[in-house]
Amino acid sequence: MSTLRFQALKEALNRSSVVITETERRSTLFGENVFNQSTMLQYLTKDAYSSVMDAIDHGTKIDRRIADQIASAMKDWSLSKGVTHYTHWFQPLTGATAEKHDAFFETIGNGLGIEKFGGGQLVQQEPDASSFPHGGIRNTFEARGYTAWDPTSPAFIYGTTLCIPTVFVAYTGEALDYKTPLLRALQAVDTAATAIAKYFDKNVKKVNASLGWEQEYFLIDRALVESRPDLVMTGRTLLGHSSAKGQQLDDHYFGSIPNRALAFMRDLEVECMLLGIPVKTRHNEVAPNQFELAPIYEETNLAVDHNSLLMDIMEKVASRHNLKVLLHEKPFAGVNGSGKHNNWSLSTNTGVNLLGPGKTPMSNLQFLTFFINTIKAINEHEELMRAGIASASNDHRLGANEAPPAIMSVFIGEQLTSVLKELEGVTDGKLSPKEKTDLKLNVVGKIPEILLDNTDRNRTSPFAFTGNKFEFRAVGSKANCANPMTILNTIVAKQLVEFKKEVDVLIDKKSLKKDEAIFNVLREYIKQSKSILFEGNGYGEAWEKEAKKRGLSNNKTTPEALKAKVSKKTLNLFEEMGVMNKIEAEARYEIEIEEYVMRIQIEGRVLGDIARNHVIPTAIKYQNMLISNVSGLKNLYDKDFKKYAKEQMEIIEEISKHIGEINTKVNEMTEERRKANKLDDVEKKALDYCKKVKPLFDQIRYSCDQLELLVDDELWPLTKYRELLFTR
Ligand code: ADP
Ligand code: MG
Numbered sequence: 001m002s003t004l005r006f007q008a009l010k011e012a013l014n015r016s017s018v019v020i021t022e023t024e025r026r027s028t029l030f031g032e033n034v035f036n037q038s039t040m041l042q043y044l045t046k047d048a049y050s051s052v053m054d055a056i057d058h059g060t061k062i063d064r065r066i067a068d069q070i071a072s073a074m075k076d077w078s079l080s081k082g083v084t085h086y087t088h089w090f091q092p093l094t095g096a097t098a099e100k101h102d103a104f105f106e107t108i109g110n111g112l113g114i115e116k117f118g119g120g121q122l123v124q125q126e127p128d129a130s131s132f133p134h135g136g137i138r139n140t141f142e143a144r145g146y147t148a149w150d151p152t153s154p155a156f157i158y159g160t161t162l163c164i165p166t167v168f169v170a171y172t173g174e175a176l177d178y179k180t181p182l183l184r185a186l187q188a189v190d191t192a193a194t195a196i197a198k199y200f201d202k203n204v205k206k207v208n209a210s211l212g213w214e215q216e217y218f219l220i221d222r223a224l225v226e227s228r229p230d231l232v233m234t235g236r237t238l239l240g241h242s243s244a245k246g247q248q249l250d251d252h253y254f255g256s257i258p259n260r261a262l263a264f265m266r267d268l269e270v271e272c273m274l275l276g277i278p279v280k281t282r283h284n285e286v287a288p289n290q291f292e293l294a295p296i297y298e299e300t301n302l303a304v305d306h307n308s309l310l311m312d313i314m315e316k317v318a319s320r321h322n323l324k325v326l327l328h329e330k331p332f333a334g335v336n337g338s339g340k341h342n343n344w345s346l347s348t349n350t351g352v353n354l355l356g357p358g359k360t361p362m363s364n365l366q367f368l369t370f371f372i373n374t375i376k377a378i379n380e381h382e383e384l385m386r387a388g389i390a391s392a393s394n395d396h397r398l399g400a401n402e403a404p405p406a407i408m409s410v411f412i413g414e415q416l417t418s419v420l421k422e423l424e425g426v427t428d429g430k431l432s433p434k435e436k437t438d439l440k441l442n443v444v445g446k447i448p449e450i451l452l453d454n455t456d457r458n459r460t461s462p463f464a465f466t467g468n469k470f471e472f473r474a475v476g477s478k479a480n481c482a483n484p485m486t487i488l489n490t491i492v493a494k495q496l497v498e499f500k501k502e503v504d505v506l507i508d509k510k511s512l513k514k515d516e517a518i519f520n521v522l523r524e525y526i527k528q529s530k531s532i533l534f535e536g537n538g539y540g541e542a543w544e545k546e547a548k549k550r551g552l553s554n555n556k557t558t559p560e561a562l563k564a565k566v567s568k569k570t571l572n573l574f575e576e577m578g579v580m581n582k583i584e585a586e587a588r589y590e591i592e593i594e595e596y597v598m599r600i601q602i603e604g605r606v607l608g609d610i611a612r613n614h615v616i617p618t619a620i621k622y623q624n625m626l627i628s629n630v631s632g633l634k635n636l637y638d639k640d641f642k643k644y645a646k647e648q649m650e651i652i653e654e655i656s657k658h659i660g661e662i663n664t665k666v667n668e669m670t671e672e673r674r675k676a677n678k679l680d681d682v683e684k685k686a687l688d689y690c691k692k693v694k695p696l697f698d699q700i701r702y703s704c705d706q707l708e709l710l711v712d713d714e715l716w717p718l719t720k721y722r723e724l725l726f727t728r
Contacts, residue, residue, distance in 0.1 A: 005717055007223070018264075031273075079104070086163075091480060092132040093132065099163065144171045147167065150167055158275065185485070189207065213307050220289055278295045311327060329391075334721075357448045387565045387570075392600055404463075408463060409532055417535065436516075461534070596686050615707055629648055658710075672692045
């Protein structure tokens with residue numbers, strides 16, 4: 001086995017970076033393989049074009065005759081680009097993307113064939129869906145699901161396939177994917193936010209939620225990754241002693257990008273350009289061989305699709321460079337893990353960012369309205385927000401002093417804190433003319449200036465305001481953003497609905513002016529949301545204590561965190577906002593908790609295998625070498641041998657101790673798994689895996705890592721941390 005390690009190393013060290021030549025400007029390439037507005041203008045009739053635009057802007061249905069026209073245009077465009085197949089591209093609840101390719105080619109009898117693609121095939125398909133997770137939504141006699149075209153996300157060509165973004169639903173109507181609830185949540189926040197924005201500008205017709213994600217990832221030589229069964233099977237290293245040098249010198253972050261990584265990035269960026277993914281930023285991250293990529297933000301549904309697509313093509317592009325992309329949140333112990341900051345804001349069809357301060361007191365009151373309502377929404381639903389980012393892999397990151405804690409809080413900075421303090425003092429009921437003027441000039445009016453030099457950015461906060469957007473920093477690197485974005489937009493929608501009710505009551509019943517009513521409601525919201533605001537160090541122990549006092553949840557593990565997804569409060573929320581019915585919400589919970597169990601189960605099996613079948617035999621081999629050395633010394637020196645063999649004998653004993661430890665703990669772990677597997681209640685099972693199986697991982701790992709320090713490097717079968725992290 002150790003030969004595999006050395007072969008892999010040799011291969012990795014012999015690689016050179018792939019030459020990437022870019023002959024065209026990125027702006028020329030941008031969207032070339034997307035059936036976007038400009039392509040549609042070229043290929044569609046006027047009727048068909050406006051029908052698609054209507055569907056995008058107002059969610060209107062596209063009739064069958066028009067769908068036929070669109071399909072035919074898509075086909076012509078695709079064929080002109082050498083495309084042979086089409087697929088409905090969707091995001092089942094595995095979190096990954098799914099596709100099943102069909103050829104345009106069809107036979108028409110008499111030995112003839114043509115390329116064909118009709119409206120029916122564009123609009124709806126019926127993939128054999130029984131193998132996707134469904135959490136009990138589909139029992140056997142209604143085992144069918146179908147995919148339906150989502151015109152708000154444009155079709156694109158990847159390779160020789162036309163990909164049509166679709167939703168995935170059961171025949172009974174329940175969503176079987178991530179996209180459907182997201183689209184509903186975006187609809188809900190649009191409706192609710194538009195109603196509020198109309199207080200300030202009657203011309204607002206639509207509000208879009210924007211998302212700009214920042215994708216972190218590790219890039220490791222392919223041969224090295226493939227030499228590690230744990231990386232291959234679980235996406236992370238289950239053992240491995242830390243490298244003498246890690247990230248302590250801070251010499252990687254923002255440093256010059258290594259050649260092979262840069263070639264990969266350029267290659268990937270070109271692919272992204274063709275697919276209309278507006279990538280903009282690339283840099284080294286904190287840990288060795290860790291990097292980040294960020295696009296320009298987009299409408300949320302599109303941004304989510306683009307992130308899913310990106311994660312998919314990253315892998316494909318990497319293989320051209322003999323690299324592997326690790327999207328796992330914590331591939332290596334002891335160095336930083338990866339996250340995916342979700343930058344979020346709301347903007348109107350009139351081009352106003354509702355979370356960006358404006359130029360006039362009135363537009364700033366609008367800003368404060370959305371700003372404070374968002375804070376209130378997080379305060380009300382902090383536990384659900386935590387649930388939205390829960391996964392077995394993200395558990396390693398949250399609260400590990402490198403990522404936001406499992407406690408939700410909102411950071412707004414010193415200046416906005418003082419603005420809120422002033423607003424808290426607003427008079428109850430009608431405001432005097434003097435107070436109004438004062439508020440407008442000195443409080444609300446000052447906002448744009450103070451935000452300009454707002455440089456305090458608290459990196460330890462899970463949800464931070466950064467000038468004109470909120471940044472949800474606790475999202476995991478391999479997560480599908482739809483999950484947290486569905487939650488965030490739903491809770492904000494709900495909050496805005498409540499807000500409007502309260503303001504309207506004050507206007508109608510108490511005859512307050514609109515701005516007075518808004519000030520009055522915001523004042524109460526500020527008072528009610530205090531416990532979620534936190535400006536201090538989110539990594540500190542003091543915060544844990546403080547948060548507990550404030551009554552904030554601190555669900556450290558996935559099984560504990562996920563529960564909030566099916567609390568009465570959450571089920572009512574999703575139902576009321578038309579995002580998910582009870583069946584859909586419960587199904588998701590079931591799928592996620594089951595996934596948790598399976599992830600830990602797989603890790604346990606892999607760790608057991610590596611520890612017992614790779615580590616122990618290697619340790620014994622080395623121990624035998626020591627034993628023959630000792631007996632040789634005994635032959636040579638007779639009674640005096642201990643003088644020369646003392647250290648060796650100590651190592652022999654040390655090895656035996658660790659072997660014994662590993663063996664016992666692996667047995668214990670297997671036994672705990674067996675017991676957990678017998679439980680019918682999946683919640684209990686998940687908790688057992690979390691509290692009884694998983695803790696043994698660390699104990700097994702400890703002994704394995706100690707052996708790594710003792711055993712001859714030549715014999716060690718597993719590629720070491722320094723090799724994985726520092727081979728470029
Ligand atoms: P960083 O957080 O690393 O300092 P930036 O704040 O510049 O980086 O931006 C990170 C991401 O935020 C980018 O994807 C960017 O497009 C996105 N972003 C910027 N403005 C907005 C906005 N108003 N709404 C949503 N995302 C935004
Ligand atoms: Mg950021």
